[in-house]
Amino acid sequence: MKYYAIIVAGGSGSRMQSSVAKQFLLLDGKPLLMYTIAAFSQCPLNPQILLVLNIHQHSYWEELCFAHNFDIPHQVIKGGEQRFHSVKNGLKAITGKGIVAVHDAVRPLVSSELILRSYRNAEELGNCIPGITPSDSVRRVLNDGTNEALSRNELTLVQTPQTFNVDVLKKAYQVPFRNEFTDDASVAEYSGQRIHLIEGERENIKITYHEDMEIAAIFMKNRK
């Protein structure tokens, strides 16, 4: 079986509001994207790594790789307007059959254990996505301005890697973009796939706001 990892890093990080896109911010002196790629390269299934980057950042990434002696083999692919289009570009670069994990570049703390478990479960079930139960109470805000409690036991917070049979995900991504496509599972579900959940990891945070960098730095320090 052939394994692939599409690492999507084509975003601009508008919520972070930093001058450098968040995937390049330094964690313990190294761009956080390098930790993400390293996590996949440590997987014993030896996935082929496809990195999706905005075309205007390809040469900057080359410079970073040179400056940090980063030599993990990976193919760089042009990003798209939305995450959806970036994933689609990554999928286009895969010609063979196999299992593909799609992962946010900005989740650098993903463990190799979760990556391996994702590939194994997707191989058996056709797909799988990690989720964790919310620790806060949750409410739904309605259009009329009122709100109501939801049972958090019925909810899961979805992470990446989201892992699929290549052919199934390629077929799912043939539809035009819809706003509700916030991840790969929503695209696959729209095409009729039943999504399988696996246990995610509390440390597998998505770097979105500045304070997430501080949290990530603490987790990283604890791993040393």
Ligand SMILES: Nc1ccn([C@@H]2O[C@H](COP(=O)(O)OP(=O)(O)OP(=O)(O)O)[C@@H](O)[C@H]2O)c(=O)n1
């Ligand atoms: N056109 C896009 C948009 C997002 N992503 C990637 O998808 C992941 C999750 O997206 P998000 O956290 O929203 O990143 P940004 O779009 O960069 O951030 P923001 O929404 O705050 O602008 C990130 O690794 C991001 O680089 C991508 O590959 N292509």
Ligand SMILES: C[C@](O)(CO)[C@H](O)COP(=O)(O)O
């Ligand atoms: C894919 C994702 O990380 C799953 O939680 C999430 O949907 C990405 O959302 P974003 O708004 O693009 O950060």
